[in-house]
Amino acid sequence: MRLSGRLSAAIEILDDFEKRRVPLKTAIADWSRNNRYAGAKDRAWISGLCLDVLRKRNSLAAAMGNGSARSLVLGALRILWVKPFDEIADAAAEEPHGPGALTQDEVCALGDESDMASSPCGADEVQAEERAIALGEPHVAGDFPEWLAPHIERVFGEDAPVIMSAFAERADIDMRLNTLKTSQEKTLAALKTVKAETVPILTTAARIAAPDPSEKAPGVTVIPAFNKGWVEVQDLGSQIAACAAGAIKGAQVLDYCAGGGGKTLALAAMMENTGQLYAYDRDPRRLKPLFHRAKRAGVRNLQIRSPAGGEGLDDLSGKMDVVFADAPCSGAGTWRRHPDTKWRLTEKQLQTRNSEQALVLGEASQFVKPGGRMVWVTCSFLMEENEDRLAAFLNDHDEFVQVPALECILSSGLITDDGADILKTCVTPDGAVRLTPDKIRADGFFIAVLEKRSLSG
Numbered sequence: 001m002r003l004s005g006r007l008s009a010a011i012e013i014l015d016d017f018e019k020r021r022v023p024l025k026t027a028i029a030d031w032s033r034n035n036r037y038a039g040a041k042d043r044a045w046i047s048g049l050c051l052d053v054l055r056k057r058n059s060l061a062a063a064m065g066n067g068s069a070r071s072l073v074l075g076a077l078r079i080l081w082v083k084p085f086d087e088i089a090d091a092a093a094e095e096p097h098g099p100g101a102l103t104q105d106e107v108c109a110l111g112d113e114s115d116m117a118s119s120p121c122g123a124d125e126v127q128a129e130e131r132a133i134a135l136g137e138p139h140v141a142g143d144f145p146e147w148l149a150p151h152i153e154r155v156f157g158e159d160a161p162v163i164m165s166a167f168a169e170r171a172d173i174d175m176r177l178n179t180l181k182t183s184q185e186k187t188l189a190a191l192k193t194v195k196a197e198t199v200p201i202l203t204t205a206a207r208i209a210a211p212d213p214s215e216k217a218p219g220v221t222v223i224p225a226f227n228k229g230w231v232e233v234q235d236l237g238s239q240i241a242a243c244a245a246g247a248i249k250g251a252q253v254l255d256y257c258a259g260g261g262g263k264t265l266a267l268a269a270m271m272e273n274t275g276q277l278y279a280y281d282r283d284p285r286r287l288k289p290l291f292h293r294a295k296r297a298g299v300r301n302l303q304i305r306s307p308a309g310g311e312g313l314d315d316l317s318g319k320m321d322v323v324f325a326d327a328p329c330s331g332a333g334t335w336r337r338h339p340d341t342k343w344r345l346t347e348k349q350l351q352t353r354n355s356e357q358a359l360v361l362g363e364a365s366q367f368v369k370p371g372g373r374m375v376w377v378t379c380s381f382l383m384e385e386n387e388d389r390l391a392a393f394l395n396d397h398d399e400f401v402q403v404p405a406l407e408c409i410l411s412s413g414l415i416t417d418d419g420a421d422i423l424k425t426c427v428t429p430d431g432a433v434r435l436t437p438d439k440i441r442a443d444g445f446f447i448a449v450l451e452k453r454s455l456s457g
């Protein structure tokens, strides 16, 4: 496809996304079904541009003076992808596939400064001032929905725009080196072909820098090291969250919200196939991939307890050294990877997640033995999904106390000295750890650890 057609496609998809409020993936799949001439490279380019638009939707709208899909697409191409003005203008005007010639306002917003001086654009000081004011608003500078501003300011205060800007950047491809299968050195050597590098925070993590958004991402899951189970694709924040289970060799561990098993596999590696690991999820469909993932990863100490098979957890009540609760949440911490979700989140959904979180805390805590621990994790930075839920739980359960999460993370033995220094800056007043991409270049995670008083204590 030519640039003209790709531009029109991105505009059509974003219009559809706005209208139907479906995931961006769905809007792209539906568009592709109706436009079969588009090849894999076209789809990757269009998808990359749409994702970048959604990452920076508010600041692009302010810069363009207009939030329509057309303005956002043109703005992203010029401002974020730094395409030459003439190329964009020609593609827009190209018949029959272009979205239509640039308007005077678009010329002004997209033209370079030397053009501006001699054009009518330079004269409009009022408009320029309005844009500057809009860009100073936290939800515009930080590119998040305006209704979330009080929630975000509550947690990040005046740092909100800076921190939220980091959530509007592209994400790297992070990987976990699976020490159950082979050494870190061997896996890193095998990952040279995809230009992976070590991460100075965690000894078992590697990273491929955020790929060019206009091209197909490197296929990590097709390289031999992946198929041999030497490596898992897993965000660094998620890997650090798993570390909060601490020194768990030989322990009895329940992953209560195991889902597809990303954290389960990390926990299994930390246990070095000793002790007993249980994986449970209320939704049996979510557990399905874990069966073959665990096999590929060489996990031998795992029991998957699926509610579908009537396999309950009654026999585990009050017996676990560690219960890991990676709770359902808004996913706000993953906005770099899934920027469409920030615009689809509603207040009602947030309340639903809060009820689910209260339920998970109550249920999961029953399996902790006296003296044992419950690790609370969400991929959300919002206090409503974390501090508030924990405070309500602790208010009703005085047999639990919150303990410093950083100490537990460090006791895993996987964090480097530099990593420990960075993580110290992520500790909250309550002793939890809140990871944000401005500090660790990873998804946002909240990690807290609660200890159940021992019978003698």
Ligand SMILES: C[S@@+](CC[C@H](N)C(=O)[O-])C[C@H]1O[C@@H](n2cnc3c(N)ncnc32)[C@H](O)[C@@H]1O
Pocket (backbone or CB within 6 Å): 256, 257, 258, 259, 260, 261, 262, 263, 264, 280, 281, 282, 283, 286, 326, 327, 328, 329, 356, 359, 360, 363
């Ligand atoms: C954040 S996801 C888990 C992701 C997973 N731990 C991973 O690392 O890949 C949260 C999971 O909690 C599950 N869940 C929600 N409510 C639950 C409940 N009351 N009991 C158990 N699992 C629950 C959901 O089905 C979902 O799979």
